[in-house]
Amino acid sequence: MTLLEIKDLTAHYGDFQALFGINMAVQEGETVAIIGANGAGKSTFLRAVTGLHSTRGQHIVFDETPIAGKGGDAIHKAGLAMVPEGRRLFRSLSVEENLLIGAAGKRKGPWSLEEVYRLFPDLVAKKHNPGTALSGGQQQMVAIGRALMSNPKLLLCDEISLGLAPRIIKDIYDAVPQIRERGTSILVVEQDVSQAMAVADKVFCFMEGRVTLSGAPSELSREQIAKAYFGMGEAA
Ligand code: ATP
Secondary structure (H helix, E strand, O other): OEEEEEEEEEEEEOOEEEEEEEEEEEEOOOEEEEEOOOOOOHHHHHHHHOOOOOOOOOEEEEOOEEOOOOOHHHHHHHOEEEEOOOOOOOOOOEHHHHHHHHOOOOOOOOOOHHHHHHHOHHHHHHOOOEHHHOOHHHHHHHHHHHHHOOOOOEEEEEOOOOOOOHHHHHHHHHHHHHHHHOOOEEEEEOOOHHHHHHHOOEEEEEEOOEEEEEEOHHHOOHHHHHHHHHOOOOOO
16 A cells, blocks of 8 residues: 655745655555755655645645645654654653653554664663763664654654764664564665665655656666766766
8 A cells, every 4th residue: 555645746945946846655564765965855855744844735645644734743643753864862861751752642553662672672771861871873773763652654764874883874774674564664865875775675866856766776777876866877
């Protein structure tokens, strides 16, 4: 079943057009990755889907309900949860308090404190520590756990690997199959192309506000991706 369907999505900042007719569908149970260089429109796309950027009158259907033009709260209640770029934890609150904030207004579903700790065992010993006492990777785990605590149908992740060491990125991405096993679909925005290709069932490449390439990673060549990502023939 199609969980998220977007047709011909546009977005503007004043006179500046940031998105030009984006089409995308995420099926239930899928992991989808959006890749693209700085300024390609990835964050604007996420902001539009989560109601942070106006989409009134456009076609965004989530779980068979039109959500374009609705506020962030209503979209969250419908089952979309965002892991924002930069993690944005409440740094003076403990890990557990941060996770519980994510549970406010939660939907029914598989995610609970216990399940988040099972997903990220590193957090168990830190549960009473403040956000300030965590490594970057642990903060990212809390940010993902906090979003999962609302029991979303679709988890949106904005550049979750940014600024983290490769080993930590692996730990974070190792959680993706477990998240999916519990029935949560995932849409990640990722600048690390190899990581996106490794984790996703389907990849969309954005360039200058347009989808320049999409498909299953196994169907896409390095040359196609380089062209769609950078607008040139050879990988940089
Ligand atoms: P990054 O990886 O750097 O976050 P991105 O792919 O997420 O890039 P966006 O942040 O969506 O790209 O930006 C898309 C375009 O919209 C860029 O040209 C950017 O300069 C512009 N833009 C983004 N936010 C604003 C804003 N608040 N006001 C005006 N223009 C903006």
